[in-house]
Amino acid sequence: MDLGITGLRVIVTAGAAGIGLAIARAFVREGARVHVGDVDAEALDRLRASDPSITATRCDVAARDDVARLFADATRALGGLDCLVNNAGIAGPTGRVEEIDPDDWDRCIAVDLTGQFNCVRLAVPLLRASRNPSMLNVSSQAGRLGFAMRTPYASAKWGVIGLTRSLAAELGSDGIRVNALLPGIVAGERQKRVLEAKAKARGITAVEMETLAFSYTSIKAYVQPEELAALACYVASPLARTISGQQLSVCGDTNMLG
Numbered sequence: 001m002d003l004g005i006t007g008l009r010v011i012v013t014a015g016a017a018g019i020g021l022a023i024a025r026a027f028v029r030e031g032a033r034v035h036v037g038d039v040d041a042e043a044l045d046r047l048r049a050s051d052p053s054i055t056a057t058r059c060d061v062a063a064r065d066d067v068a069r070l071f072a073d074a075t076r077a078l079g080g081l082d083c084l085v086n087n088a089g090i091a092g093p094t095g096r097v098e099e100i101d102p103d104d105w106d107r108c109i110a111v112d113l114t115g116q117f118n119c120v121r122l123a124v125p126l127l128r129a130s131r132n133p134s135m136l137n138v139s140s141q142a143g144r145l146g147f148a149m150r151t152p153y154a155s156a157k158w159g160v161i162g163l164t165r166s167l168a169a170e171l172g173s174d175g176i177r178v179n180a181l182l183p184g185i186v187a188g189e190r191q192k193r194v195l196e197a198k199a200k201a202r203g204i205t206a207v208e209m210e211t212l213a214f215s216y217t218s219i220k221a222y223v224q225p226e227e228l229a230a231l232a233c234y235v236a237s238p239l240a241r242t243i244s245g246q247q248l249s250v251c252g253d254t255n256m257l258g
Contacts, residue, residue, distance in 0.1 A: 003237040006031030008132065009078035010236070011070070013061055013119060014088035015054075016043035018188055019138070022225035023085055023232045024054055030233050035074035037061070037088070061088040061115030062107070071122045081126035083236040086116040086137040086160075091190060092153040094197035105152045112156035116163060127176050134177040134236045137164045141184050144247065147257045149201050150194075161247060168245030177244040179235050184251025185213055187222035198258070212258045219252030 010027050014020040015036025024034045028051070037059030038044050044056050055077040059070040075081065092108030093100050116137055127133035142150060143157035164180040171178060185191060192206075199209035214220040228250055235243055 003030050003233055003239060005132075005233065005237050008032040008082045008236060009080050009130075010034045010083045010085065011074050011078075011081060011119075011123070012036045012085040012087055013059070013070075013115070014038055015085075016040060016047040016056065018190060019183065019186060019225045019228055020085070020087040021047070022229040023087065025051065026226065026229035026233050027083075027236075028053060032083075032233075032236075033078050035070075035077050037066075037070040037074075039088075060111075061118055062110040064118050067115075067118045067122060071119075071126075075126065080129060081123060082130040082132055082134070084119060084123040084127070084135045085232060085236075086119055086135065088112075088115050089138060089156075091194050091197075092150070092156070094149050094194070094201050096149060096201075097151050100152065108152035109156050109159075112153065113159040113163070116160060120163075120167065124171065124174075124176070127171075128174050132236075132238055132241075133175060134240075135167065135171075135179070136232055136235060137178070137180045139164070139180045139182050139247070141182055141249070141251050141254045141257060143180070143182055144249075145254070145257045149198065150257075164247075165245055172244060177235070177240065179244060179246045179248055181228060181232065182247055182249040182251060183228055184217065184223045184249070184254045186228070187224055191222070209258070216256040216258060217252040217254045221252060223250055223252065 015024040016038035057070045057073040059066040089112040093104040139160040140157040142154040147154040168178040
């Protein structure tokens with residue numbers, strides 16, 4: 001299927017590894033032009049070596065000066081913007097609410113929610129000039145379900161849903177589509193660390209925690225980053241011109257979070 005996104009100009013935050021890298025590469029395969037931001041300097045070095053067509057800026061989305069530099073670099077490299085993928089996020093702390101360090105709470109909210117606002121406010125004026133403008137904000141199944149011992153992360157990801165729905169209503173008259181992507185249990189080192197932390201907090205093994213997590217899904221398999229990337233490309237295409245304000249789950253039918 002030809003998605004019709006050849007030449008699409010895309011920013012992907014946290015795009016040098018994991019889900020973000022899969023999304024960036026998928027866009028490039030479809031003929032898009034991509035600029036990524038990432039806080040990890042080593043990951044950016046690897047990206048520049050492996051994917052020289054993808055331009056990049058070191059950026060902590062919680063730092064507004066960094067975000068300003070990211071958008072300045074991206075607009076120079078791309079000549080404008082058609083799609084923002086707000087992917088940057090951290091797992092945050094695991095523990096009972098009374099045990100969570102307030103600084104860890106603040107950092108999680110700053111990256112996972114405020115970081116998206118920091119990017120949106122600079123993206124919107126650029127998107128208004130696009131003929132096919134869209135925004136994809138990465139949330140989580142924790143953005144629609146309760147998540148015990150993961151309150152900072154879940155609170156931020158619920159906030160992303162509110163941000164997305166509000167932006168869709170606000171920006172629809174400009175033709176800007178805004179959707180949220182809700183991954184389930186995604187294969188990778190980050191998910192492994194989350195399961196290990198949850199297992200430790202519960203006093204069980206990591207294998208037992210993994211089994212418990214999949215007991216709440218209909219399809220008992222890890223979501224692959226490439227599956228998320230395929231959906232990201234589709235909703236950024238003209239084929240999805242009336243898809244906006246949606247919570248797009250790729251989760252194997254997750255019914256509960258353990």
